[in-house]
Amino acid sequence: AQSVTQLGSHVSVSEGALVLLRCNYSSSVPPYLFWYVQYPNQGLQLLLKYTSAATLVKGINGFEAEFKKSETSFHLTKPSAHMSDAAEYFCAVSSSSGSARQLTFGSGTQLTVLP
Amino acid sequence: DSGVTQTPKHLITATGQRVTLRCSPRSGDLSVYWYQQSLDQGLQFLIQYYNGEERAKGNILERFSAQQFPDLHSELNLSSLELGDSALYFCASTGGVSIGTDTQYFGPGTRLTVL
Numbered sequence: 001a002q003s004v005t006q007l008g009s010h011v012s013v014s015e016g017a018l019v020l021l022r023c024n025y026s027s028s029v030p031p032y033l034f035w036y037v038q039y040p041n042q043g044l045q046l047l048l049k050y051t052s053a054a055t056l057v058k059g060i061n062g063f064e065a066e067f068k069k070s071e072t073s074f075h076l077t078k079p080s081a082h083m084s085d086a087a088e089y090f091c092a093v094s095s096s097s098g099s100a101r102q103l104t105f106g107s108g109t110q111l112t113v114l115p
Numbered sequence: 116d117s118g119v120t121q122t123p124k125h126l127i128t129a130t131g132q133r134v135t136l137r138c139s140p141r142s143g144d145l146s147v148y149w150y151q152q153s154l155d156q157g158l159q160f161l162i163q164y165y166n167g168e169e170r171a172k173g174n175i176l177e178r179f180s181a182q183q184f185p186d187l188h189s190e191l192n193l194s195s196l197e198l199g200d201s202a203l204y205f206c207a208s209t210g211g212v213s214i215g216t217d218t219q220y221f222g223p224g225t226r227l228t229v230l
Contacts, residue, residue, distance in 0.1 A: 041223070043222050044205070046218045049216070101171070102173060104160070105157060105159075108157065108158070
């Protein structure tokens with residue numbers, strides 16, 4: 001079985017400040033990890049994914065995430081928040097094994113960017 | 116624009132009724148996934164079709180069914196609707212059958228309201 005826990009359902013940062021969204025996973029097999037973003041009234045869009053190559057993954061819009069096996073974490077960061085980053089962010093896990101190929105999503109983190 | 120289209124955008128119906136949600140995948144994609152997003156359950160995988168055949172099942176109720184047609188569009192049928200079925204329903208598509216690393220491209224969703 002696999003699962004994802006996103007710590008903090010709501011995160012607020014000031015424009016220009018560091019963005020840190022936390023994600024911890026549980027998986028009995030080597031995981032693949034994803035961050036998706038959902039803007040209001042839109043579907044989900046992939047930000048970045050980890051598929052067992054480099055542990056530091058760079059994505060779109062200046063976001064990056066680091067896979068830390070020892071901490072079972074895949075936190076999302078961005079050095080300087082922009083107003084346009086306000087959205088809901090979802091961490092997801094899958095693997096190459098059977099039914100676990102399907103994405104399992106976390107509960108999401110709503111990011112607010114304050115002027 | 117992900118290239119995945121969903122119709123209708125909004126649907127309002129009454130308890131006990133039946134509705135059909137439609138999804139057209141990105142051009143060339145063979146796999147279609149259906150998800151339900153609700154406030155209490157979060158984003159949950161329902162079912163996957165690959166090239167017309169059911170490939171994987173998640174938390175899909177027996178009152179719900181889906182199919183994928185020869186032109187690769189998919190329909191999700193929801194019957195005997197209950198208030199708790201009110202949610203946002205997304206479909207996503209990928210090119211292949213799924214090896215766990217695929218990027219899923221999401222449509223804009225259908226918002227179902229059951230009164």
